[in-house]
Amino acid sequence: MATLQSLRPSFRPSIPSPNSHTFPATPFNYSPKSIGSKGGSVTVRHSIVSPRVSVSNSEYSTQIAENLGDVTIFTATGEPVRFSDLWDQSQGIAVVALLRHFGCPCCWELASALKESKARFDSAGVKLIAVGIGTPNKARMLAERLPFPLDCLYADPDRKAYHVLNLYYGFGRTFFNPSSIKVFSRFDALQKAVKNYTIEATPDDRSGVLQQGGMFVFRGKQLLYARKDEGTGDHAPLDDVFDVCCKAPVA
Numbered sequence: 305m306a307t308l309q310s311l312r313p314s315f316r317p318s319i320p321s322p323n324s325h326t327f328p329a330t331p332f333n334y335s336p337k338s339i340g341s342k343g344g345s346v347t348v349r350h351s352i353v354s355p356r357v358s359v360s361n362s363e364y365s366t367q368i369a370e371n372l373g374d375v376t377i378f379t380a381t382g383e384p385v386r387f388s389d390l391w392d393q394s395q396g397i398a399v400v401a402l403l404r405h406f407g408c409p410c411c412w413e414l415a416s417a418l419k420e421s422k423a424r425f426d427s428a429g430v431k432l433i434a435v436g437i438g439t440p441n442k443a444r445m446l447a448e449r450l451p452f453p454l455d456c457l458y459a460d461p462d463r464k465a466y467h468v469l470n471l472y473y474g475f476g477r478t479f480f481n482p483s484s485i486k487v488f489s490r491f492d493a494l495q496k497a498v499k500n501y502t503i504e505a506t507p508d509d510r511s512g513v514l515q516q517g518g519m520f521v522f523r524g525k526q527l528l529y530a531r532k533d534e535g536t537g538d539h540a541p542l543d544d545v546f547d548v549c550c551k552a553p554v555a
Contacts, residue, residue, distance in 0.1 A: 364469075369393075369525035372468050377435060378459045380443040385458070387465065391431045394524050397552050398431040399545055402466060402517040405437035406446045406459075407506025409498045410487055410537035411517070415452050416497040421542050422453070430549045435460050437515055438507035449500040461507065463515055471532055472516040481535025490537075519545060523552045 365371075373388030391398035401418055403411035418434055425432045435458045436443060443459040446452055460466065466473075487494065506513065519540035521529035529548040531540040 364527055364530060368469075368527055369522055372465060373525075375460075375464045375468055377465060378440050378443075378461070380440050380447055380454045380457045380459065382440040390433055390458075391522065392524065396431060396522075396524060397429065397549050398433055398522050399425060399549065400520045400522065401432070401434045401540075402460075402469070402471065402519070403434060403436040404515055404517050404533075404536065405505075405507050405512050406442040407438070407503055408513070408536070409494065409501055410539075411436060412446065412450060412501055413487075413490065413494045413497040413537075414517075414539050415446060415450055416493070417539075417542060418456075419450070419452050421546070422456070424546060425549065428546070428549055430546075432456050433458065435465060437461065437463055437466070437512040438505065442505045442507060445502060445505040449502060449505075450497070461509070461512075463512060466515055466517075469518060469520070469530075469532075471518050472534070473514055475514055477516050477534070478514050478536055481538070483533075483538035484535035487537030521545060521548050521552075528552055 370388075373386060373393070375387050376384050377387065378384055390400075401414065403414060405411065415434060418432060422432050434452070434456055436446070438459055439461050440459045443457050444454070447454050447457050516533040516535065517539075518530070518532040520527065520531075529545065533539060
């Protein structure tokens with residue numbers, strides 16, 4: 305089992321050779337911007353505290369929930385399920401946290417934070433949904449070792465939801481984005497989260513390790529909050545996410 309000290313300098317999983325997988329032709333051509341609340345763009349400042357980011361129609365269409373709803377993923381026990389069946393599509397409020405992959409130590413830390421916050425979200429009537437890259441058996445490794453509730457955890461081995469949400473992808477984003485540095489400000493939480501970590505949870509298709517995640521809040525089919533992770537470990541502040549859920553308008 306890997307120790308955190310052995311991972312501390314760089315959380316780099318095994319990267320496939322260029323000949324073994326096909327990566328996007330332009331993995332570094334992403335703009336380091338997030339979406340402003342009035343339809344414009346604001347540059348993300350690479351600070352220890354991640355900024356709150358709201359939704360702009362220039363980034364996601366009003367049909368994004370329906371597009372995502374058509375995506376089929378898997379429960380951690382291997383049952384196929386559509387996104388549209390995960391929460392009440394009329395008025396239900398859901399937080400959809402897309403992890404990187406089940407073998408990412410930073411995602412174990414995020415999963416741990418989500419687990420600790422679950423009671424608070426439950427009390428507010430918010431459905432918590434965590435999705436990771438890999439097969440259901442990889443999801444179960446995280447769920448059993450962390451541990452994490454199986455009924456909140458889903459596997460997206462083909463990264464279908466990540467494509468629909470246009471989340472960042474590439475070698476530069478994964479290993480060299482300045483936003484990734486902030487994970488070291490949470491080193492104690494990271495160390496606790498990976499106590500029972502196993503690299504065996506890494507997806508067999510190693511191209512998935514170059515995918516970044518994000519955080520989204522929906523009320524029914526309305527997107528209330530969207531934040532793409534700029535780099536590895538650049539997670540949305542859960543206090544901000546909870547505030548959005550509590551302020552969600554009632555129809």
